[in-house]
Amino acid sequence: xxxxxxxxxxxxxxxxxxxxxxxxxxxxxxxxxxxxxxxxxxxxxxxxxxxxxxxxxxxxxxxxxxxxxxxxxxxxxxxxxxxxxxxxxxxxxxxxxxxxxxxxxxxxxxxxxxxxxxxxxxxxxxxxxxxxxxxxxxxxxxxxxxxxxxxxxxxxxxxxxxxxxxxxxxxxxxxxxxxxxxxxxxxxxxxxxxxxxxxxxxxxxxxxxxxxxxxxxxxxxxxxxxxxxxxxxxxxxxxxxxxxxxxxxxxxxxxxxxxxxxxxxxxxxxxxxxxxxxxxxxxxxxxxxxxxxxxxxxxxxxxxxxxxxxxxxxxxxxxxxxxxxxxxxxxxxxxxxxxxxxxxxxxxxxxxxxxxxxxxxxxxxxxxxxxxxxxxxxxxxxxxxxxxxxxxxxxxxxxxxxxxxxxxxxxxxxxxxxxxxxxxxxx
Amino acid sequence: xxxxxxxxxxxxxxxxxxxxxxxxxxxxxxxxxxxxxxxxxxxxxxxxxxxxxxxxxxxxxxxxxxxxxxxxxxxxxxxxxxxxxxxxxxxxxxxxxxxxxxxxxxxxxxxxxxxxxxxxxxxxxxxxxxxxxxxxxxxxxxxxxxxxxxxxxxxxxxxxxxxxxxxxxxxxxxxxxxxxxxxxxxxxxxxxxxxxxxxxxxxxxxxxxxxxxxxxxxxxxxxxxxxxxxxxxxxxxxxxxxxxxxxxxxxxxxxxxxxxxxxxxxxxxxxxxxxxxxxxxxxxxxxxxxxxxxxxxxxxxxxxxxxxxxxxxxxxxxxxxxxxxxxxxxxxxxxxxxxxxxxxxxxxxxxxxxxxxxxxxxxxxxxxxxxxxxxxxxxxxxxxxxxxxxxxxxxxxxxxxxxxxxxxxxxxxxxxxxxxxxxxxxx
Numbered sequence: 001x002x003x004x005x006x007x008x009x010x011x012x013x014x015x016x017x018x019x020x021x022x023x024x025x026x027x028x029x030x031x032x033x034x035x036x037x038x039x040x041x042x043x044x045x046x047x048x049x050x051x052x053x054x055x056x057x058x059x060x061x062x063x064x065x066x067x068x069x070x071x072x073x074x075x076x077x078x079x080x081x082x083x084x085x086x087x088x089x090x091x092x093x094x095x096x097x098x099x100x101x102x103x104x105x106x107x108x109x110x111x112x113x114x115x116x117x118x119x120x121x122x123x124x125x126x127x128x129x130x131x132x133x134x135x136x137x138x139x140x141x142x143x144x145x146x147x148x149x150x151x152x153x154x155x156x157x158x159x160x161x162x163x164x165x166x167x168x169x170x171x172x173x174x175x176x177x178x179x180x181x182x183x184x185x186x187x188x189x190x191x192x193x194x195x196x197x198x199x200x201x202x203x204x205x206x207x208x209x210x211x212x213x214x215x216x217x218x219x220x221x222x223x224x225x226x227x228x229x230x231x232x233x234x235x236x237x238x239x240x241x242x243x244x245x246x247x248x249x250x251x252x253x254x255x256x257x258x259x260x261x262x263x264x265x266x267x268x269x270x271x272x273x274x275x276x277x278x279x280x281x282x283x284x285x286x287x288x289x290x291x292x293x294x295x296x297x298x299x300x301x302x303x304x305x306x307x308x309x310x311x312x313x314x315x316x317x318x319x320x321x322x323x324x325x326x327x328x329x330x331x332x333x334x335x336x337x338x339x340x341x342x343x344x345x346x347x348x349x350x351x352x353x354x355x356x357x358x359x360x361x362x363x364x365x366x367x368x369x370x371x372x373x374x375x376x377x378x379x380x381x382x383x384x385x386x387x388x389x390x391x392x393x394x395x396x397x398x399x400x401x402x403x404x405x406x407x408x409x410x411x412x413x414x415x416x417x418x419x420x421x422x423x424x425x426x427x
Numbered sequence: 428x429x430x431x432x433x434x435x436x437x438x439x440x441x442x443x444x445x446x447x448x449x450x451x452x453x454x455x456x457x458x459x460x461x462x463x464x465x466x467x468x469x470x471x472x473x474x475x476x477x478x479x480x481x482x483x484x485x486x487x488x489x490x491x492x493x494x495x496x497x498x499x500x501x502x503x504x505x506x507x508x509x510x511x512x513x514x515x516x517x518x519x520x521x522x523x524x525x526x527x528x529x530x531x532x533x534x535x536x537x538x539x540x541x542x543x544x545x546x547x548x549x550x551x552x553x554x555x556x557x558x559x560x561x562x563x564x565x566x567x568x569x570x571x572x573x574x575x576x577x578x579x580x581x582x583x584x585x586x587x588x589x590x591x592x593x594x595x596x597x598x599x600x601x602x603x604x605x606x607x608x609x610x611x612x613x614x615x616x617x618x619x620x621x622x623x624x625x626x627x628x629x630x631x632x633x634x635x636x637x638x639x640x641x642x643x644x645x646x647x648x649x650x651x652x653x654x655x656x657x658x659x660x661x662x663x664x665x666x667x668x669x670x671x672x673x674x675x676x677x678x679x680x681x682x683x684x685x686x687x688x689x690x691x692x693x694x695x696x697x698x699x700x701x702x703x704x705x706x707x708x709x710x711x712x713x714x715x716x717x718x719x720x721x722x723x724x725x726x727x728x729x730x731x732x733x734x735x736x737x738x739x740x741x742x743x744x745x746x747x748x749x750x751x752x753x754x755x756x757x758x759x760x761x762x763x764x765x766x767x768x769x770x771x772x773x774x775x776x777x778x779x780x781x782x783x784x785x786x787x788x789x790x791x792x793x794x795x796x797x798x799x800x801x802x803x804x805x806x807x808x809x810x811x812x813x814x815x816x817x818x819x820x821x822x823x824x825x826x827x828x829x830x831x832x833x834x835x836x837x838x839x840x841x842x843x844x845x846x847x848x849x850x851x852x853x854x
Contacts, residue, residue, distance in 0.1 A: 037499065045497045049484040052721075056483075057476040070472045072464065072690045100527050101719045108714040112539055116553065116577065126543065126553040142716075149713045150543065263499045265721040286576045287535040289569070292528045292719065294479075294692040 001337035004420055012421050019418040023371070026411055031372030033408045038190070038350035039399040040259055043319050047312065048261045051302040055294060059301075069293035075285055076277075077269070081296035085269035087306035088224060089255050090237050096271045097280060100291045103256035103268035107217060108146050110252055110270070113283050114180070115150050119213035120249070120279045125150075125180065134172055134182035136164040138353055138381030138392045140190040143183040143219070147383075152180070154383035159192060161344065163200035170207065177210040181217055187235050188222035191353040191381055191394035193346025195233035205241035207250065216242075216251040222349040223255055224313045227321050231347045239271065248273045257299060259350065260312065267292075267299050317348075323397040323405045327352050330409035340420035351394050353381070354412075358389040360419045365393060367415040373408045428764035431847055439852050446845040450798070453838055458799030460835045465617070465777035466826040467686055470746050474739065475688045478729040482721060486728075496720035502712055503704075504696070508723035512696040514733035515651060516682050517664050523698045524707060527718045530683035530695040534644060535573050537679055537697070540710050541607070542577050546640035547676070547706045552577075552607065561599055561609035563591040565780055565808030565819045567617040570610040570646070574810075579607070581810035586619060588771065590627035597634065604637040608644055614662050615649035618780040618808055618821035620773025622660035632668035634677065643669075643678040649776040650682055651740045654748050658774045666698065675700045684726060686777065687739065694719075694726050744775075750824040750832045754779050757836035767847035778821050780808070781839075785816040787846045792820060794842040800835045 004012070055061075061069050063078045076082065077098025086093040099106050118124040125131055133152040135144055136159040147154055155172065157164045163186070172179050184204075186196040196204075204216060218238050226232045242250050249272070257266035270280065303309050328345045331354070335341050343354045356364055361378035368375050376394040379385040395412070397405050434442070482488075488496050490505045503509065504525025513520040526533050545551040552558055560579040562571055563586040574581055582599065584591045590613070599606050611631075613623040623631075631643060645665050653659045669677050676699070684693035697707065730736045755772045758781070762768050770781045783791055788805035795802050803821040806812040822839070824832050 039499055042495075045488075045495070048497075051484075052482050052486065053484050055479050057480050059479065061472075068469075068472070070475075070689045070692065072466055102715045102717075105715040112543060115543055116539060124553070126551070142713075145713050149710075262497045262721060264717050265497065265719045283576075286569075286572050288529045288532040290529075290691050292692045292722070294689060295719070295722070 003337060003339040004424055005339050007424075009425065012425050016418070016421045016425065019414065019421060022414055023367075023418055026371050026414060029372070031407065031411065033372060033400055033404050034374045035396045035400065035408055036374045036376050037399070038259070038396045040263060041319065041323075041399050041401070044316055044398070045262065047315050051261055051298060054301040055298045061294070061297065063297065067293070069297045072289050074293055075288070075290050076281055077291065078293050078296045078300070080300045081267060082269075084300055084303060084305065084309070085255065085267070086271065088309055089220060089253055089269065089271045091239050091253065091271040094274060095239065095277060096269050097277060097284070098267055098269045098291065098296055101264055101266055101268060101295075102258070103219065103221065103254040103270075104142055106268055106270045107143070107219065107254055109287070110217070110280075111146055111150055114213065117283065119215060120276065122213040125213070130178040131180055132172075132176065132178045133180060134164075134169060135383045136182070136184065137383070138191055138387075138394070139183060140185060140219070141376075141380040141385075143217070144383045147183070156383060156388070157182070159189065159194070161194045163194070163196035166200055166203040170203065173210065173214060174208045175210055179209070180211055180213055181215050183217050183219065185219050185221055186238070187220060187233055188225060188346055188349025190221065190349065191351035193344050193349050193351060193353065195235050198236050201236035201238055201241055205238060205245040205247060205250075207247065209250070214250070218251050218253045220253055220255045221259075224309060225259060225316070225350070226313065226348040227317050227324055228347055229314065229317070233347050239273070249276050252276065260309065260316070261299060261302075265295065267296055320398055322402040323400070324352065326402055326406045327395055327397050327409045330406070330413055334413040335416060338417070338420075341416055350398055351396055354393045354395060355391045356393065356416060357420055357423055358391045360423050361387060361390045361393050363419045364415045367419060368411060371411050371415070373411045375412075430764060430766040431851055432766050434851075436852065439848050443845070443848045443852065446841065446848060449841055450794075450845055453798050453841060456799075458834065458838065460799060460827055460831050461801045462823050462827065462835055463801045463803050464826070465686070465823045467690060468746065468750075468826050468828070471743055471825070472689065474742050478688055478725060481728040482725045488721070488724065490724065494720070496724045499716050501720055502715070502717050503708055504718065505720050505723045505727070507727045508694060509696075511727055511730060511732065511736070512682065512694065513698065515736055516647060516680055516696065516698045518666050518680065518698040521701060522666065522704060523696050524704060524711070525694055525696045525718065525723055528691055528693055528695060528722075529685070530646065530648065530681040531569055533695055533697045534570070534646065534681055536714070537644070537707075538573055538577055541640065544710065546642060547703065549640040552640070557605040558607055559599075559603065559605045560607060561591075561596060562810045563609070563611065564810070565618055565814075565821070566610060567612060567646070568803075568807040568812070570644070571810045574610070583810060583815070584609070586616065586621070588621045590621070590623035593627055593630040597630065600637065600641060601635045602637055606636070607638055607640055608642050610644050610646065612646050612648055613665070614647060614660055615652060615773055615776025617648065617776065618778035620771050620776050620778060620780065622662050625663050628663035628665055628668055632665060632672040632674060632677075634674065636677070641677070645678050645680045647680055647682045648686075651737060652686060652743070652777070653740065653775040654744050654751055655774055656741065656744070660774050666700070676703050679703065687736065687743070688726060688729075692722065694723055747825060749829045750827070751779065753829055753832045754822055754824050754836045757833070757840055761837075761840040762843060765844070765847075768843055777825055778823055781820045781822060782818045783820065783843060784847055784850055785818050787850050788814060788817045788820050790846045791842045794846060795838060798838050798842070800838045802839075
């Protein structure tokens with residue numbers, strides 16, 4: 001296909017006419033499709049329905065060690081669920097606390113505790129003059145919203161296919177004591193789908209933070225969320241690497257079953273060094289008597305072990321793959337060679353990230369909306385909602401059916417083309 | 428029975444010998460009983476087991492308004508569960524947010540938000556010089572632990588049978604802008620079992636706080652937790668009274684089903700003015716995408732409505748009543764007239780509060796422990812764990828069987844007598 005950039009004004013004008021006709025045509029269809037959030041689709045939810053049968057009035061409600069899951073106790077989670085989550089997070093059981101239904105909530109609480117009480121004996125962050133947080137971009141809007149709310153100055157760190165720009169990360173972390181943390185989605189990153197290289201993980205572990213209360217927030221949200229059996233990303237174990245590098249307390253790892261069992265009714269967990277886990281438990285004991293142990297038991301009885309989890313995730317992959325491929329194939333077929341956008345084909349996770357020509361993202365999202373296709377707001381993948389180049393768009397293919405996803409992808413490329421042509425004509 | 432205080436030294440010494448013999452005898456029994464925490468007993472847990480059958484793989488998982496409870500959404504809780512909790516809390520549905528499994532967690536988060544961000548536009552408490560919190564005593568140790576952790580200076584307010592000493596409350600709240608809140612368990616109070624009089628509630632509503640960010644933390648934990656059909660305490664509706672008094676935003680009400688369905692696997696809720704609820708939701712939206720809606724649905728499908736809840740609580744009352752009566756009857760029979768202790772016979776709730784002679788509580792608890800009967804630590808019912816008179820002991824009769832409760836009560840009165848005799852002999 002011919003690059004738009006190489007087209008003459010006349011060619012672009014002819015193309016524009018064509019695209020506008022297609023646009024009017026599409027508008028007439030009165031579509032209503034949503035690719036805004038990483039919500040599992042109906043057939044994914046159905047996969048977990050049998051989980052609702054494994055605990056009934058006939059069940060033995062005790063854990064292996066004899067805790068009655070119906071009563072108070074076990075602030076750190078029931079043993080077998082800690083084991084399950086530990087295996088999923090590739091850490092030891094003692095390094096894990098299983099909490100409630102939301103890993104985002106654990107991340108928020110971790111920041112909130114650091115703010116009010118300080119990190120393990122350090123000065124409370126609310127008493128410190130200046131707070132900064134590193135934000136690999138594009139990234140997850142809900143991460144950024146937490147650090148924004150607590151008043152951190154957020155610093156954009158470019159994310160490439162190997163992970164964040166580690167020269168820049170080292171520069172900030174090792175020299176500026178106001179830098180207290182960094183948000184990471186190390187595997188099948190939200191939204192670009194990339195996974196951190198071994199070198200990136202090793203460089204993270206080898207950081208020499210200027211701030212004693214600097215921590216890596218390692219949101220391993222998509223740790224077992226593969227799209228392919230034969231193409232699975234692997235990342236190094238950050239907790240082990242930090243230990244080896246003499247920084248055992250520098251990382252918090254987060255994960256949940258929100259996109260394995262049910263969003264909102266899954267279990268979430270945090271993993272860290274024993275020292276960090278001890279300190280968290282001490283603080284957590286003021287906040288709650290304990291989390292929902294019956295739901296923890298329900299998860300263990302259903303999935304049984306890490307093999308059960310992986311088998312289950314294969315079924316999710318089978319459902320998600322065609323939806324992702326509908327998007328990627330359409331992008332390749334319709335936009336390949338046009339030089340008006342770029343994207344990465346991910347091996348897992350929940351998103352496809354699209355970079356348009358600079359200055360076009362907002363308009364593309366607006367045009368899609370006019371045609372009934374809702375995307376994540378442009379800019380959402382950057383701190384403060386501000387994409388400096390206005391080019392990144394997050395596509396969430398999980399919720400629509402494959403057919404709807406195909407339709408939505410076609411609408412999307414139409415809008416990308418139309419906005420690009422307008423943009424080039426105005427340039 | 429003859430008052431110990433009127434006994435001669437010789438009489439006391441003879442009594443001491445007798446009690447010591449009984450003590451040695453009891454020690455030989457090797458008991459292991461726990462009256463430390465307000466944990467429901469096994470037969471109470473059994474009552475809720477059928478709740479585990481109402482949601483299965485065959486269930487329609489949608490709310491009345493069509494939300495799929497298995498997916499993300501409904502940060503404020505599903506409508507029908509908000510209705511259920513609203514009816515239980517005697518407020519309107521729109522004034523309620525249904526959260527996760529723990530009302531303590533909601534209280535903690537409410538304090539934490541006030542600390543980090545301020546109360547609805549006021550200065551964050553972490554930026555203020557001095558913070559104070561009023562603590563009616565004896566009270567709930569987990570309340571006190573929250574405000575202690577956030578650095579509030581806690582001020583003891585004596586609690587009588589009508590509620591807190593309102594002269595003192597008014598004096599503090601209306602004059603000292605450092606006073607930011609007060610912990611209240613207005614009905615079947617933890618641990619004294621008393622309920623606030625109408626006058627107390629009206630005086631609360633009529634407060635004229637010196638601090639704009641003063642709030643009443645109204646932990647209505649035992650709102651429908653009656654022991655008797657024919658003797659049920661009623662308290663005035665604090666939200667309505669605050670509205671009438673021109674203080675609509677002054678109170679947060681908390682409640683949960685922890686002692687209705689399952690501790691740890693119930694649902695918890697907060698109720699307040701629409702302005703407060705709006706603000707809380709805005710802040711909560713940074714913390715989580717939503718709470719466990721499937722468990723909310725499970726509760727609604729099982730209890731159906733407030734009548735279902737009340738019917739269920741009658742069964743709890745039937746189970747708890749003999750345990751409470753075993754304690755109170757034993758106290759009356761063994762200690763009546765001796766002038767070495769006082770207590771209130773409650774109409775509901777989870778506790779019986781016992782006041783020994785000043786300076787005896789710690790020793791009584793220690794002696795009971797030696798005989799295998801674990802009580803809540805003496806002092807726990809006061810801020811900082813410091814009972815200035817060392818006299819209050821909280822008895823939690825719910826967990827043991829009625830027979831064990833009888834045995835434990837007998838051990839308790841034996842220790843009360845023995846410590847009192849020693850105390851009087853040393854005086």
